[in-house]
């Protein structure tokens with residue numbers, strides 16, 4: 001039976017595909033304060049700005065291509081039972097061929113009713129003010145904003161808990177509850193963290209830090225795991 005490999009990814013894995021992270025540069029996301037575009041308050045105050053921000057993000061993602069880190073994780077499916085838990089809203093893991101991807105914070109290519117989170121639709125173009133769901137409520141990006149609950153965390157916790165190997169790639173480990181997932185991994189299993197600037201992690205046992213860009217770091221991980 002294949003070993004269960006669980007990977008938690010963040011914005012850093014998509015950086016080399018040209019999609020910007022925010023915390024490692026200037027505390028802004030593509031020039032915006034997070035509070036102005038990615039919170040329920042922002043949506044109430046200026047929905048037009050929020051829609052424009054995510055419409056632009058959607059275009060960026062459409063133009064981007066998976067990089068060697070996404071492909072490397074997809075290839076690990078040959079030898080491992082891989083689950084990817086991503087904080088990313090892009091679809092680069094799927095486009096690289098990963099078949100088991102859990103999106104903690106939503107997906108840029110879906111939208112939902114602002115009133116009913118179970119009314120979800122695919123979207124490749126723009127969402128405009130006045131675009132309505134079937135319950136007649138305004139459509140919004142199907143993204144978990146800061147300060148909103150993260151329902152998928154309930155699904156993610158047992159996945160991490162059951163891992164034989166746990167890997168973290170390209171996340172600053174400051175956004176909760178995602179960052180807390182690390183603590184659900186069994187202390188005895190091998191753990192790897194790949195980041196161009198590895199975040200401080202105390203009390204995580206059996207941890208190998210690979211301080212490299214994601215593309216190089218995943219290549220190194222694949223080599224280590226094939227030994």
Ligand SMILES: NC(=O)c1ccc[n+]([C@@H]2O[C@H](COP(=O)([O-])OP(=O)(O)OC[C@H]3O[C@@H](n4cnc5c(N)ncnc54)[C@H](O)[C@@H]3O)[C@@H](O)[C@H]2O)c1
Pocket residue numbers: 009010011012013014015016019020021022023024029087088089090105169170171172173174175194195196197198199212213214215
């Ligand atoms: N691509 C996306 O979908 C995207 C992009 C930006 C932000 N976000 C959202 O922002 C939140 C941010 O949390 P986060 O921890 O994912 O991101 P973050 O911006 O807080 O942290 C990014 C991390 O990636 C590392 N990093 C940057 N470039 C790297 C590279 N080339 N190789 C390896 N590591 C690199 C940084 O050192 C940092 O630790 C998430 O909720 C996510 O949904 C998503």
